[in-house]
Structures are given as structure tokens and as C-alpha cells.
Amino acid sequence: MTRWLIILLGGLSAVAVLSAELEQRLFVAFAMTKAQQASSLPTDSGVFLQGHEAGQWSRVGPVIQAMNSITADPSNPSTLYIACGNGIVRSKDGGDSWRMVTGWRESDFTKIAVDPVNGDNVYAASVWGLSVSRDGGESWNPSNLGLEEKYCRSVIIDERNPKRLLLGTGAGIYESRNQGRSWNPIRKSSRSNILRLSRSEADSDLWIAGTEGEGAFLSRNDGRTWNPVAVKLKDRNLYGVALHASDARRMALGGWESGVWVSEDGGEIWIDRGAGLPSPNVTAVTFDPNVPDRLWVSTFEEGTYYSDDNGKIWVDGNLYGAYVLDLDSIPINQ
Amino acid sequence: MSPDTALVRFHILTGLMCWGMACLGAFASPPPAAPMSDAEFARLYRERCEYLIDQTVASTDPDDLTKGSSFTIAANLHRRTNLEWASKRLRLANDPPSGAMFWMHPMVLLMETGKGVLSDDDWGFIRELWRTYFPYRGDTENHWVMYYVSLYLAAEMFPYAGPEAWYNGKSSQEIMADAKAFILDWMRITTSYGQGEYDSPNYIEEYTRPMALLVGWAQDPELRLKGKMMMDYILLDYAVENLEGLYGGAHSRLYPRYLLQPGMTQAAGHGWLLFNQGEYRSNGGTLMIALSGYTPPPILFRIATDRDKAYVHRELKRTRWRFRHAGPDAFEVDGKSTIPVYKYSYVHPDYILGSSQGGLLQPIQQQTWSLVWREKDLEGKTNTMFGLQPYSSPIEGTMYFPSDWDTVTDLIARSKVDYDSPDKLEGGSPYEQVFQHQSSLIALYDIPEGTRFPLISTLFSRDIKQRIEDHSGWIFGQGGPLYIAYRPFAPGEWKPVDWTGLLQGGAGGWFSTGFKELSEGSQCLVSRSLKNGYILQVAPISAFDSYTEFQDTIRSLPIDFSLEPTPSVQFTGLDGLVLTARYGSPPTVAGKPVDYSKWELFDGPFAQADRKSQTLEMIYGQQRYFLDFKNGSAKTSIVTEP
Known part of the structure; x- marks a missing residue:
């Protein structure tokens, strides 16, 4: 699979094709909570990569509770970062060995983004705010100037301009144009907590956000303005948002007591595709990086499912009993 | 009327x-009873301590390898009793390890009491546990205190061990610096703004356990002293x-x-x-x-x-x-x-x-x-x-x-x-x-x-x-x-x-x-x-x-x-x-x-501490006991006017 690399030339960005061949792999971060009784400890938890068969999952990273997400450095995919309750765990050898790169001041990370041009710049969202590393994860500092609420769950780097970041917070979506040094609201709302943010690979002006309490929003002008979509889900908590990698018209949403909804016309008409899933409580949604028309959803403790026909028929992808916290893909060396 | x-x-x-x-x-x-002298108080307290250890050791069944916590093993190591059982039970109880910080602090107690008693094989087994088992740090104040005190003391026993020796990929020196910084900061916050997980009749022991570890075994003089002071502080909180x-x-x-x-x-x-x-x-x-x-x-x-x-x-x-x-x-x-x-x-x-x-x-x-x-x-x-x-x-x-x-x-x-x-x-x-x-x-x-x-x-x-x-x-x-x-x-x-x-x-x-x-x-x-x-x-x-x-x-x-x-x-x-x-x-x-x-x-009549002071004064009649966390001192004095 080909991937894109941004090269900065005199302040302007250009796009070039990276020659190295990488493989995109689906990952899932989960805790096995279904068997959790009389204890606050899940029976198992961690980050797992999908094998070459759908529903084959193998662990990556240490065995530890509260593993929330994994990210690879786009310019050096052997470097992996795991966002977890203990902090951030990093591997520089493709997962053979791991090191806790944060200290006691940092905790409860949810999502990490690595600068695609300069891998030294790493941005980590946590419930305590954003932490930034300028040395590839060796040291971290908080960077919350301008945020109304520090609580944040999502951070994304604008691949066309890596100085620009979007952050999903407890008080809306914020933008930084100076590598996270300061923040300005681009969609402020004290009512909505931004649960998920995603940007289209097919149309880089297209963004989608899932919220707690206000449904979903789309931006078609690179984040400048945001409009609600899927009116039937307007007051729902949406934990899953997905944009198709090559067809900007295709997208999906999933949420609590909402099942999964899909659109094939760029978000104008939404169709309920929850039938066939064992639970209406969906915690994650994504398109498969290797089978582009395959849609994955995770239900709360009732398993992870995939569909090759945009949600008409669902196939069991295992993980029964899991509470999936993230379902996405990362590039890894073949 | x-x-x-x-x-x-x-x-x-x-x-x-x-x-x-x-x-x-x-x-x-x-x-009113005749006041007990300090020496008598200390003697009776020591007797209760010994009785408690005796009772713990007496609860050991050396023929039963399926029972016995790390606490029990530690009491036996302290007394140099049932050592064969202790060595075997150590392995069985940790196959596999679990419990995160609730595993860490009894394990450190076992290691400290096992110095000079545990065999090289035992130590090898224990070192391997610390290399491979990645404990969760938890989500409460007591979890973090137990986690960092345990981690500090474990690293202090092997001060020159490199990152390959520990589950988190950090060297002993890195671990000790990070853990000590947390422990001292927790003490600063507590003595400035009050404890967050305050006055729990259940969770008091989740604080006295790590403080006891510092009092008993920390080689770092600052942590040993402040661990003792913090133990006094927590117990005063209960005493009043x-x-x-x-x-x-x-x-x-x-x-x-x-x-x-x-x-x-x-x-x-x-x-x-x-x-x-x-x-x-x-x-x-x-x-x-x-x-x-x-x-x-x-x-x-x-x-x-x-x-x-x-x-x-x-x-x-x-x-x-x-x-x-x-x-x-x-x-x-x-x-x-x-x-x-x-x-x-x-x-x-x-x-x-x-x-x-x-x-x-x-x-x-x-x-x-x-x-x-x-x-x-x-x-x-x-x-x-x-x-x-x-x-x-x-x-x-x-x-x-x-x-x-x-x-x-x-x-x-x-x-x-x-x-x-x-x-x-x-x-x-x-x-x-x-x-x-x-x-x-x-x-x-x-x-x-x-x-x-x-x-x-x-x-x-x-x-x-x-x-x-x-x-x-x-x-x-x-x-x-x-x-x-x-x-x-x-x-x-x-x-x-x-x-x-x-x-x-x-x-x-x-x-x-x-x-x-x-x-x-x-x-x-x-x-x-x-x-x-x-x-x-x-x-x-x-x-x-x-x-x-x-x-x-x-x-x-x-x-x-x-x-x-x-x-x-x-x-x-x-x-x-x-x-x-x-x-x-x-x-x-x-x-x-x-x-x-x-x-x-x-x-109150028995205790005074101002906001952000990092101090605590205990008061009883003419006696004063003053804890100063900023300067790291604990002083007893007698005042002429009660």
C-alpha cells in the first residue's frame, strides 16, 4: 500500500509519494469487561492487531489495563506509541520492546498523533489536557493555552499543514495553527463533549465529529464550519465515526442505543443499519484499511462485527465480551 | 404563665x-488513671507489634502451599520461620502475578524482610516478575501512593539496574527519581490543601502500608524521615x-x-x-x-x-x-x-x-x-x-x-x-x-x-x-x-x-x-x-x-x-x-x-495546621510535636504555658 508523505518546502507544503511499502493493519483497543463482577478489574485488556483473516487478533504491547489506543510514527512506523491509563508506552523496534516514556505527572491518555514530517513532534490527548513532546516522546509538557476545558479525547494533525492540529475537547472542537502552542475554538459548545474526530483521506476538506449529547457534525470546508447531520441521532452519544478512504460520499456513525447508520451520499441521507447486530450500543466504527468496502463496528460487550455490503449483513469478528475503546488502523512495516 | x-x-x-x-x-x-510514661507506652506498643507478628506466623500451615499471602510470607521471613514453605509459596502465589499496586507493596515487604534469607533462586524469580509484569498504576490516590512507594523501594534495592531489568523500560535511577518526585509532591499537596481521599476508616491502611515501607526500609534519608512524618500525620488525622x-x-x-x-x-x-x-x-x-x-x-x-x-x-x-x-x-x-x-x-x-x-x-x-x-x-x-x-x-x-x-x-x-x-x-x-x-x-x-x-x-x-x-x-x-x-x-x-x-x-x-x-x-x-x-x-x-x-x-x-x-x-x-x-x-x-x-x-485543641503551611502541630497539655514538611523536620517540645 502506498502512503503519502508531506514535505515542507519554504513554508509551503507539497505532496510526494513515499516509496517504502507499508501495510495498514486494523487494531482494536479493548477491555474484557463482560466478566467483570465484584471487581473493578477487567479480565483482560490491551491493544490487538488484526491478522490476515478477519477476526484474528493478536496482542501488541504490554499486558496492562486501560490501553486506549495505538499510533505509529508515519515517517518511521517502527516507532509505536500506546495511549493508556499509566501514560504513554513507546516502542522503537516495531513492538519488540517497550518503554514508559511519561512520568508521574502524565496519565489517562486517549489518543496520540505524530507529526508526519517531523516525528519528534508528538501530541497526546488525555482527560487532563493535551501533552506535547518535541523530542520523539522523551519528554512531555502540557499545552492547553486557550482551551476552555482540558478534557480531550481526540487529536488530529492536518497532513497538508502539520503545524495545524484539531482537538476534540469537552467544550467543542479547537484548532491550533502553531503546533499545539495555543488553541482557538472552531466549534464551541459547552453542551457537547467531542468523542471522536476523523478526517477523510478521499477529500481532505471533509471532517466528521461524533459527540456526547449532540449527535454528529460534518465540516466540508476543512473545519471552518460544522453542520449537524443525521437528525435522528441529533441528541445521541456517538462513539464511532468513519469516513471511507477512497469514496468521500460514504461514511458511518455508531453510538449508544443508536446502532450503526450509514450514508452513501456525503451525509445527506442516513440509513439505519443496526439490524443484525446483537446490541444497539456501538462503541466504535471504522472502514477496513485493506478491504475498503468493509465496515467494522464494535458493540458494548456483545462482540465486534463487519459487513461487506455496507451494513446489510453483519459477520461476527470476535471479541465477545469486550468494551472496545478504539478501532482504527496504523501503518506497520511489512 | x-x-x-x-x-x-x-x-x-x-x-x-x-x-x-x-x-x-x-x-x-x-x-483519671495515672498517666502512662513514654517508656511504658513504647514497651506495650512493641509487645502488641510482636503479638501481631506472632499471630501471623502462627497462621501459617507449612504443609499447605495453597494458602498464605505475601504478608504471611514476609512475617515468616522476618522471623526466619517456615523458610522452605515461604520459598515455594512465593512461586505459587505469583503464578501469575496480579493485583497491580496491591501486588507491588506486599512484594516489596517480602523482599525487604527477605534480605539475607531468600536464596539466589528466589531473588532471580522475583527479579523476573519485576521485569515482565506491568502493573496498572490505578485511578485513586491510594493506588498511586502504593504504586510509587513500592516502585521506589524495589528500584532502590537494585540502584544500578538498567532499563532491561524493569517492566517499564526505565533504569533504577530513572524510576527512583520519578517515584520520589511523586511521593514528595503528594506530601506537599496533602499538607497544603488536605488529603483527597480523606479520613477513610477502610482505606487508612492503604496509606499506612506505603508509609510503613518508607519508615522501615527507605535508604533515602529524606523519604525515610518524611515517610515517618507522613505516617504521624495520617495517624493524627485518625487520632483526633x-x-x-x-x-x-x-x-x-x-x-x-x-x-x-x-x-x-x-x-x-x-x-x-x-x-x-x-x-x-x-x-x-x-x-x-x-x-x-x-x-x-x-x-x-x-x-x-x-x-x-x-x-x-x-x-x-x-x-x-x-x-x-x-x-x-x-x-x-x-x-x-x-x-x-x-x-x-x-x-x-x-x-x-x-x-x-x-x-x-x-x-x-x-x-x-x-x-x-x-x-x-x-x-x-x-x-x-x-x-x-x-x-x-x-x-x-x-x-x-x-x-x-x-x-x-x-x-x-x-x-x-x-x-x-x-x-x-x-x-x-x-x-x-x-x-x-x-x-x-x-x-x-x-x-x-x-x-x-x-x-x-x-x-x-x-x-x-x-x-x-x-x-x-x-x-x-x-x-x-x-x-x-x-x-x-x-x-x-x-x-x-x-x-x-x-x-x-x-x-x-x-x-x-x-x-x-x-x-x-x-x-x-x-x-x-x-x-x-x-x-x-x-x-x-x-x-x-x-x-x-x-x-x-x-x-x-x-x-x-x-x-x-x-x-x-x-x-x-x-x-x-x-x-x-x-x-x-x-x-x-x-x-x-x-x-x-x-x-x-x-x-482543634489537639491539632493546628494552616492552609498551604506544609506543617502540623500536635498539642497535648504542654507537649508539642511539630511536623514541618517544607524543611523536613519533626520536633518535640514542651511549652511552659499550656
Whole structure:
């Protein structure tokens, strides 16, 4: 699979094709909570990569509770970062060995983004705010100037301009144009907590956000303005948002007591595709990086499912009993 | 003046006179015993320590490899007994390791007591555990303290080990620097703003355990000294609200079994070991203290056990860090939000009545106010009273836990099974406001429509005898050595404790074990009025000639309350002072508003500590014991003027 690399030339960005061949792999971060009784400890938890068969999952990273997400450095995919309750765990050898790169001041990370041009710049969202590393994860500092609420769950780097970041917070979506040094609201709302943010690979002006309490929003002008979509889900908590990698018209949403909804016309008409899933409580949604028309959803403790026909028929992808916290893909060396 | 009016005034006068004398302890206290010398105190304490270790070793069955915790192994290593069993049990108990910080700190105890005893093979096995097992750091204050103290001491044993030796890929030097920084910062925060997980009769041992490790085995002189000072600090916090081992007052966390039996808590175990209170009972905290060699300063013993006179003791604590829904009262410490907790305890020779201001102060297990009283035999005794609004909401869950809105309540209730139950006995509520002056307590409630459990509940335990529902609206009772008067503002109905049957049905395993026996015969007064409130007035039996006289006196106390538009009350307590409270407004005593802005970390006859001072002064007669965390010193002195 080909991937894109941004090269900065005199302040302007250009796009070039990276020659190295990488493989995109689906990952899932989960805790096995279904068997959790009389204890606050899940029976198992961690980050797992999908094998070459759908529903084959193998662990990556240490065995530890509260593993929330994994990210690879786009310019050096052997470097992996795991966002977890203990902090951030990093591997520089493709997962053979791991090191806790944060200290006691940092905790409860949810999502990490690595600068695609300069891998030294790493941005980590946590419930305590954003932490930034300028040395590839060796040291971290908080960077919350301008945020109304520090609580944040999502951070994304604008691949066309890596100085620009979007952050999903407890008080809306914020933008930084100076590598996270300061923040300005681009969609402020004290009512909505931004649960998920995603940007289209097919149309880089297209963004989608899932919220707690206000449904979903789309931006078609690179984040400048945001409009609600899927009116039937307007007051729902949406934990899953997905944009198709090559067809900007295709997208999906999933949420609590909402099942999964899909659109094939760029978000104008939404169709309920929850039938066939064992639970209406969906915690994650994504398109498969290797089978582009395959849609994955995770239900709360009732398993992870995939569909090759945009949600008409669902196939069991295992993980029964899991509470999936993230379902996405990362590039890894073949 | 009518004869009835004259009689009422007589009762008020005589009642108040007796009351005043009882407050001074004139009736309740036994004849003063000869003061124990410091040397005698230390000798008896050491004897209890040795007894506790002996009992732990005696519980070992060397032929049974399936039983025995790391604590038991450590006690045997300390005594050099059952060593073959210890070595084998070490392996079996850690195949595989589990429990995160609850694995780490007993393992460090085992390693420290095993120096010079464990074989090279044993050490190799232990080192491999630390290399491969990646413990979770947890999500509570006690978790972090146990985690970092354990990690520090483990690394200190192998100070030059490289990153390949540890699960987290850091060298021993890196681990020690990070862990020490946390430990010292936790002490700074606690001695500046108050403990977050404050005054828990259950979780006190989750703090004394790591402090015992520092006292006993830290080679770093600063950590060893400050560990000792922090142990003194935590035990003083218990000692000033201690009545024969009972931990009185408002609490951050308590489990249902211990709410009903305050004499059975982990704190009570500490009371036995440290202050010779109650019956022998052991727990991990006391064993670690006994093994560590820690000796409490004698002033602690005297503060914990001298109950000749009643006193008011105030404390300032704080809530656990909040990352969402912090609220208008929140302030930030180093970028993290919290709100102040104002604690007030009236410690009487016969009882402790204590409270916090109400509101959501701690997740799940808060006890906003409580009454405990002296009993001769604590076994099976439910010598307590408390009230609550059983609040359950994702707002509370997501305030403190990094979980999703839709799952957090369910996941909490997987381990704290009564959290989402209307009949629970613990928990804070944003719709509850409490105010106390000495032996009088006022609670007001303004519960919005649509609240999940729109009710309030007050425990009347089986050990409150001679309960009378009086025509005046007061409910009278007798709990041990005191009379109790409770005046609800709206009617309620009597329900058995656990009235939905949640815990009796076996929910939660260990959580509810024995709960039926503990709760049988106790009742809750449950009221479904959304605007509500009550007054609690207690007095020692010794202050009155009879139960009838107490009732007459209480009936005669002026009281005026209304529930609309917001609950409010004016009440003249037994001490003759007029108390007023209105939901949402500061309460007053004799016309003066209570000024919470002047609340200090510790403010009572036995302890003084100013906000942000990082100090604590313990006071007993002419004796002073001064802890200074900023400068790292602990000094004892004698003052000429008490």
C-alpha cells in the first residue's frame, strides 16, 4: 500500500509519494469487561492487531489495563506509541520492546498523533489536557493555552499543514495553527463533549465529529464550519465515526442505543443499519484499511462485527465480551 | 404563665444546665488513671507489634502451599520461620502475578524482610516478575501512593539496574527519581490543601502500608524521615476523631459492612495496635507497621485516648481531582481541579457527631455525616447513625473516572454493587446540604424532579433502642450512652436496611458477605418528599435524669421550618444557640454566618495546621510535636504555658 508523505518546502507544503511499502493493519483497543463482577478489574485488556483473516487478533504491547489506543510514527512506523491509563508506552523496534516514556505527572491518555514530517513532534490527548513532546516522546509538557476545558479525547494533525492540529475537547472542537502552542475554538459548545474526530483521506476538506449529547457534525470546508447531520441521532452519544478512504460520499456513525447508520451520499441521507447486530450500543466504527468496502463496528460487550455490503449483513469478528475503546488502523512495516 | 409553660421552661433550664456540665465531661468520664510514661507506652506498643507478628506466623500451615499471602510470607521471613514453605509459596502465589499496586507493596515487604534469607533462586524469580509484569498504576490516590512507594523501594534495592531489568523500560535511577518526585509532591499537596481521599476508616491502611515501607526500609534519608512524618500525620488525622478506635466524623470512602459496624474497620485495627483500643484484629496495614519498626510519638497515643472533655475539631480536605463537571466551587492545584471539603466533628467522651458540608465530594462511597457512640462490646454492634440522598448519575462517574457517559454507572456497579441502588447507605449528593454546631446537626435537601432516586434515607440502627415517634414530630431513641432526637421535616416510611433486597440477594460477593446479619433489625426512615430536611440533636444520657426529661426538653426547643420555596429552618439547640440554615445559603450560629473561608487544615485543641503551611502541630497539655514538611523536620517540645 502506498502512503503519502508531506514535505515542507519554504513554508509551503507539497505532496510526494513515499516509496517504502507499508501495510495498514486494523487494531482494536479493548477491555474484557463482560466478566467483570465484584471487581473493578477487567479480565483482560490491551491493544490487538488484526491478522490476515478477519477476526484474528493478536496482542501488541504490554499486558496492562486501560490501553486506549495505538499510533505509529508515519515517517518511521517502527516507532509505536500506546495511549493508556499509566501514560504513554513507546516502542522503537516495531513492538519488540517497550518503554514508559511519561512520568508521574502524565496519565489517562486517549489518543496520540505524530507529526508526519517531523516525528519528534508528538501530541497526546488525555482527560487532563493535551501533552506535547518535541523530542520523539522523551519528554512531555502540557499545552492547553486557550482551551476552555482540558478534557480531550481526540487529536488530529492536518497532513497538508502539520503545524495545524484539531482537538476534540469537552467544550467543542479547537484548532491550533502553531503546533499545539495555543488553541482557538472552531466549534464551541459547552453542551457537547467531542468523542471522536476523523478526517477523510478521499477529500481532505471533509471532517466528521461524533459527540456526547449532540449527535454528529460534518465540516466540508476543512473545519471552518460544522453542520449537524443525521437528525435522528441529533441528541445521541456517538462513539464511532468513519469516513471511507477512497469514496468521500460514504461514511458511518455508531453510538449508544443508536446502532450503526450509514450514508452513501456525503451525509445527506442516513440509513439505519443496526439490524443484525446483537446490541444497539456501538462503541466504535471504522472502514477496513485493506478491504475498503468493509465496515467494522464494535458493540458494548456483545462482540465486534463487519459487513461487506455496507451494513446489510453483519459477520461476527470476535471479541465477545469486550468494551472496545478504539478501532482504527496504523501503518506497520511489512 | 401557665403551668405547662413553666414546666417547659424548667425542663429547658435544667436540661441546659445538665447539658452544659455533660459537655465538660463532668458525668461521662471515668476517674483519671495515672498517666502512662513514654517508656511504658513504647514497651506495650512493641509487645502488641510482636503479638501481631506472632499471630501471623502462627497462621501459617507449612504443609499447605495453597494458602498464605505475601504478608504471611514476609512475617515468616522476618522471623526466619517456615523458610522452605515461604520459598515455594512465593512461586505459587505469583503464578501469575496480579493485583497491580496491591501486588507491588506486599512484594516489596517480602523482599525487604527477605534480605539475607531468600536464596539466589528466589531473588532471580522475583527479579523476573519485576521485569515482565506491568502493573496498572490505578485511578485513586491510594493506588498511586502504593504504586510509587513500592516502585521506589524495589528500584532502590537494585540502584544500578538498567532499563532491561524493569517492566517499564526505565533504569533504577530513572524510576527512583520519578517515584520520589511523586511521593514528595503528594506530601506537599496533602499538607497544603488536605488529603483527597480523606479520613477513610477502610482505606487508612492503604496509606499506612506505603508509609510503613518508607519508615522501615527507605535508604533515602529524606523519604525515610518524611515517610515517618507522613505516617504521624495520617495517624493524627485518625487520632483526633477517634473514640476507642471508632473513626468518627465525615468520611471520603466507606463500604456498607463497615458503615454498619464502625468498630470493625481497618482503622479500628490500627486503634488496637497503636493506641491499645478495642480487641485485637489484624490487617495488612497493622502488620506492615509492626514489621517496619515504626513507633508512634507518645503524643499521638495521648491525643487518641484522652476523652475527658468534649471538643470541636475542624478540618479542611479536598475532593479527588475532577477532570469534568468540576463546578463553580472548583479551584486548581497544579492544573487539576478540586473543591474544598469542610469537616466539622464534635468529639464527646461518649460519642462523635461529625459532618461535611454536603454535595458531591467523593465518588461512590462518601459518608457526609455520621454519629458513632461508645459501646462496651463492639462485636456485632451497629452503633451508628447517618443519612443520605442516594444519588447515582453519570455526572458523578465521569467527574472522576475516564469512562464513557453510557457505561460508567454500569461499570462502577460491577464492583460497588449498591452504587445504583435506592437503598444504598453511602454516597454524596449534589442536592444535600449539611450544617452542624456541636451536638446539633441540620440537613436540607432540594431534589429536582426527574432525579433517579428521589428520596432521602436515614439509618436507625437496631442498636438505637426505645424508639418513639412523638406527636410533636420528633423521633426519640437511645443509642448506648446517649439520647437521640431526630426531627424530619416531611413524613417518611420505615424500611428495612437493604429494602430492595439488592445485597441480601447476594450481589457483589465479598462486598455483601455477612451483610444480612449486620443489617437485620435496622431500619431506614425513607422520605420521598423532594424538598426536605431534618434536625438531629443528641445528648449524653448522663445529662438528664430520665428519658422522659430528655424528650420534654427537646419538645420545648424552639423550631421553625418551611420547605417552600426552598427548605429552611431556625432551631435553638440544647446549648441555647439559635441555628439557621437555608438551602443554598450559608448557615448561621447565633446570627453569625459560618465563615468557611477561615477553615484551616486542622483546627482543634489537639491539632493546628494552616492552609498551604506544609506543617502540623500536635498539642497535648504542654507537649508539642511539630511536623514541618517544607524543611523536613519533626520536633518535640514542651511549652511552659499550656
